[in-house]
Amino acid sequence: MDQGSQIGLIPEEPEDMWHAYNLVAAGDSLRSTTVRKVTMESSTGSSTSNRVRTTLTISVEDLDFDVQAGVLRVKGRNIAENPYVKMGAYHTLDLELNRKFTLAKKVWDVVALDRIGN
Template sequence: MKLVSRDIDKNDSGSVSLVPEEAEDMWHAYNLITIGDTLRSTTIRKVQNESATGSVSVNKVRTTLTIQVEAIDFDTQGCVLRVKGRNIEENQYVKMGAYHTLDLELNRKFTLGKHEWDSIALDRIEMCCDPTQHADLAAVVMQEGLAHVCLITPNMTLVRAKIETNIPRKRKGMCQQHDKGLEKFYDMIIQAILRHVKFDVVKCVLVASPGFVKDQFYEYMFAQAVKLDYKVLLENKSKFVLVHSSSGFKHSLKGKCKQD
């Protein structure tokens, strides 16, 4: 579901404009709309015209109506939501108070108004409009000192965290600072994964890098998971897949990413 606009005041009264983009969104719309709400959308209306000679013609016109909802019917096979109610706004084709049925379909915007949005309806809006709910693939694209934690949906790649830090160079006989910097960098990536990857949704986590950075990080992450009892990582260890990437691959992914 695409959220076009949201205008809800501090008293939880107002409206939201939404565009259903897939079949499941129509089910969410069915659960959001209740009797007594106002609904605004485009529709087709038959209009009779009488000429000077007395002949009558019927034409179909597209117009925008706002109705007060009285009945709701969900056609699951046709993926159409039919909402019946009385027209409550001036319209050149439909009289005030006249009945009309609005057909809500995929990719057709509608505006839903409520006197009071309860927490259940607001939570449903948040859930169905959150693209990460449809991101069943995650990726950690990294090199030493730089990493992107991404969630990948069917339509876009979302960068949820960018971790960038200076790691001291390795010097002969003085590797301690380098190792400490690397561990701090790895710890930041682990925290980003724990914060942003929803393992109840995500089916696979790609860990990609040129060279052996990915392998070193993977070993460190699960050693820390055992040490600090990160159960969510240990329970989902099988979902992590190591991938060798070139710089070209990283640039390609970065070009497709949308920063939130």
């Protein structure tokens, strides 16, 4: 893989989540779908909130693997334009089984390449 390239991954079983936990690192960028609560204000001043599914790309700062739930929580700042989330705003993406995510690294080392099977 070239420097700065990305790969789409879909964890299909709990062991895949463990591999993802060991693959994702601070400084990587990660893109995945998420649900955000969005509050809209009308011209009369009343507000309504809706849950909106959107795709975010974050610069990874921290991650936490919940073994019991099989969920990898990846925290970082939004680094791509999005109608619901400001640039630079913090967000946590929950990576779950059978949900695709895209991981980009500046440098893919031998260990990372071996982990994804390239």
